[in-house]
Amino acid sequence: MGIGSDLRRVVRGRVLVAGDEGFEGARTPWNVAVEQRVSAVVEVADAADVAAVVEYAAKVGVAVTVQGTGHGASAAADGTVLVQTGGLADIAVDAGARTARVGAGVRWGALSERTAPYGLAGAVGSSPVVGVTGYTLGGGLGWFARSRGFAANAVRAAEVVLADGTRMRVTAESDPELFWALRGGGGDFAVVTGLEFELFETGPLYGGRMLWDAERAAEVFAAFREATAEADERLSIWVTLVRFPPFPQVPEPLRGRIMIAVDVVGAEGITGPLHRFEAIPGVVLDNRRPLEVTELGGICMEPTAPSPARVRAELLTDFSPHVTDVLLGTAMAGAADAPGPERSIAPLALVQVRQLGGALYRPRADAGAAGGIREPYLLSMLGPAPTPDHAAAVAERQRSITAALHSHVSGRKPLTYLDAGDSAAQAFSPDTLTRLRSIKRRYNEQGTVRSSFPFAI
Numbered sequence: 001m002g003i004g005s006d007l008r009r010v011v012r013g014r015v016l017v018a019g020d021e022g023f024e025g026a027r028t029p030w031n032v033a034v035e036q037r038v039s040a041v042v043e044v045a046d047a048a049d050v051a052a053v054v055e056y057a058a059k060v061g062v063a064v065t066v067q068g069t070g071h072g073a074s075a076a077a078d079g080t081v082l083v084q085t086g087g088l089a090d091i092a093v094d095a096g097a098r099t100a101r102v103g104a105g106v107r108w109g110a111l112s113e114r115t116a117p118y119g120l121a122g123a124v125g126s127s128p129v130v131g132v133t134g135y136t137l138g139g140g141l142g143w144f145a146r147s148r149g150f151a152a153n154a155v156r157a158a159e160v161v162l163a164d165g166t167r168m169r170v171t172a173e174s175d176p177e178l179f180w181a182l183r184g185g186g187g188d189f190a191v192v193t194g195l196e197f198e199l200f201e202t203g204p205l206y207g208g209r210m211l212w213d214a215e216r217a218a219e220v221f222a223a224f225r226e227a228t229a230e231a232d233e234r235l236s237i238w239v240t241l242v243r244f245p246p247f248p249q250v251p252e253p254l255r256g257r258i259m260i261a262v263d264v265v266g267a268e269g270i271t272g273p274l275h276r277f278e279a280i281p282g283v284v285l286d287n288r289r290p291l292e293v294t295e296l297g298g299i300c301m302e303p304t305a306p307s308p309a310r311v312r313a314e315l316l317t318d319f320s321p322h323v324t325d326v327l328l329g330t331a332m333a334g335a336a337d338a339p340g341p342e343r344s345i346a347p348l349a350l351v352q353v354r355q356l357g358g359a360l361y362r363p364r365a366d367a368g369a370a371g372g373i374r375e376p377y378l379l380s381m382l383g384p385a386p387t388p389d390h391a392a393a394v395a396e397r398q399r400s401i402t403a404a405l406h407s408h409v410s411g412r413k414p415l416t417y418l419d420a421g422d423s424a425a426q427a428f429s430p431d432t433l434t435r436l437r438s439i440k441r442r443y444n445e446q447g448t449v450r451s452s453f454p455f456a457i
C-alpha cells in the first residue's frame with residue numbers, strides 16, 4: 001500500500017513513484033536545472049483522471065502540481081503529486097467562429113499547425129514547445145502582444161477541476177471571479193483541463209532575424225531605440241545579445257560567437273522603421289521574408305530540447321542612451337570566449353530586450369488578472385545552469401546588470417518570466433494581489449492545487 005498503488009486504483013493514466021522505471025525521467029521538467037522531488041507522477045489520460053488525482057490528494061492532504069511541459073518549473077513541486085497533462089493533446093479549431101479549444105497538454109507549435117491553414121493564429125510567443133495552458137494562465141507575452149495584449153485576454157472559457165475534485169466549465173458568466181483569476185493569475189486556483197480562446201486573422205506576415213557581430217551592439221541598440229519609438233503596434237521588434245554555443249549543431253558562421261540579433265514580426269506594409277537596421281553594415285544573416293504562422297516559433301532559434309537554464313526578467317521604465325550604455329557595459333563584462341570578440345556576455349547566453357506598449361499599455365476593461373503593463377520594455381537575461389556553480393555565476397551576472405540599471409527597472413515582472421527565488425507577488429499590483437489571494441482563499445484555501453509560484457494567503 002502506498003501513494004502509487006492508491007493512485008493506480010483511481011486513474012487510467014500511468015503512475016510512477018520512486019523506484020519505478022521511468023520515474024527519474026518523468027519527474028524531470030523541461031528546464032532540467034530544476035530538481036523536482038515529487039512523491040509521484042501521474043501522466044493523466046483524461047480530465048476524469050485529473051479529477052480523481054485531485055480528489056485523492058485533497059482527501060489524504062497532499063498537494064498537486066500540474067505541468068504541460070515543465071518550462072516554468074520551480075521547486076514548488078517538492079513533495080507533491082505531479083500531474084503531467086501531455087496526454088490532453090486534443091485541438092479543435094472553429095475557423096468560422098475564430099476560436100480554438102485545446103487540451104491542457106497542447107504546445108504552441110501544434111496549435112499553430114492547426115490554425116495556419118485558415119490564416120488564423122493564437123497569441124504565440126517565441127517558442128513552439130512552450131505549453132499553451134501554462135503560458136496563457138500566466139498572461140503570455142508573444143509576438144502579437146503589442147496589438148492584441150496578453151494571451152490571457154483572449155480566453156473565453158476554461159474547463160477546470162477545483163481543489164475538491166469537482167469539474168466545471170468557467171466563463172465570465174458562470175463565475176466572474178475565478179474566470180478573472182485564471183486569465184493571468186497562474187495555476188494556483190484550479191487545475192485546467194481545457195481552454196477555449198479567440199483566434200485572430202493575421203493577414204500577410206513579414207519578419208525574421210538579422211544578426212551582426214556583437215561589436216555592432218551599440219549601433220543596433222541605438223537603431224532599436226529609434227525604430228521602436230516609431231513602430232506601429234502591429235510590429236514587434238526584439239533585440240538580443242546571443243552567445244552561440246561552440247557545438248557542431250550550430251551553423252559554422254555563428255558557432256561560438258557573441259552576436260547581436262534583431263527579431264521582428266509585423267503585418268506586411270508597416271515595416272518602415274526597420275530601415276534603421278538596414279543601414280548598419282556587417283550583417284551576417286538576414287532571413288526576413290513573408291512568414292507563415294508556423295514559422296513564428298523558429299525566429300529566435302531557441303532550443304527546443306530540454307535545457308538547464310536560469311532566467312531573470314526586469315521591466316524597464318525606459319530605453320534611453322544611458323540605459324543602453326549601462327546594459328552593454330555590464331552585459332558584456334565577461335571574459336573573452338575563444339574564438340570570438342574580446343568581450344563576452346558569458347556566463348549568460350542571452351540578454352534580450354522586447355518592446356512592449358500598445359495594447360499592453362491600454363488593457364481592456366475585461367482583461368483579467370494579467371491587466372496591463374505600463375513599462376515600455378522587457379529585459380530578460382538567461383544563462384545555462386548545468387551545475388550549481390554555473391547557476392551561481394549566472395545569477396551573479398543577472399544581479400549585477402539589474403543593480404547597474406536600478407533606477408530604470410520597476411521591480412515588477414511578468415508571471416511567465418518568474419524564476420527560482422522569485423515570488424508571485426512580484427508580478428502584480430497590490431490591489432490585484434489582494435483580489436487574487438481572496439479568490440485563492442475561496443477556491444483553494446488548503447493549497448491542494450499548487451502552482452509553480454503559489455500565493456501566500
Ligand SMILES: Cc1cc2nc3c(=O)[nH]c(=O)nc-3n(C[C@H](O)[C@H](O)[C@H](O)COP(=O)(O)OP(=O)(O)OC[C@H]3O[C@@H](n4cnc5c(N)ncnc54)[C@H](O)[C@@H]3O)c2cc1C
Pocket residue numbers: 066067068069070071072073074085104124125126127129130131132133134135137138139140141142186187188190191192193302303416417450451452453
Ligand atoms: C524557451 C522558452 C521561451 C519562452 N518564451 C516566452 C514568451 O515568448 N512569452 C512568455 O510570456 N513566456 C515565455 N516563456 C515562459 C513560459 O511562458 C512559462 O515558463 C510558462 O509557465 C510555460 O508554460 P508551460 O505550460 O510550457 O510550462 P509548465 O512548466 O508545464 O507550466 C508552468 C506552470 O503553469 C501552471 N500550469 C501549467 N499547466 C496547468 C494546468 N493545466 N492547470 C493549472 N496550472 C497549470 C503551473 O503552475 C505550472 O507550474 C518561455 C519559456 C521558455 C523556456
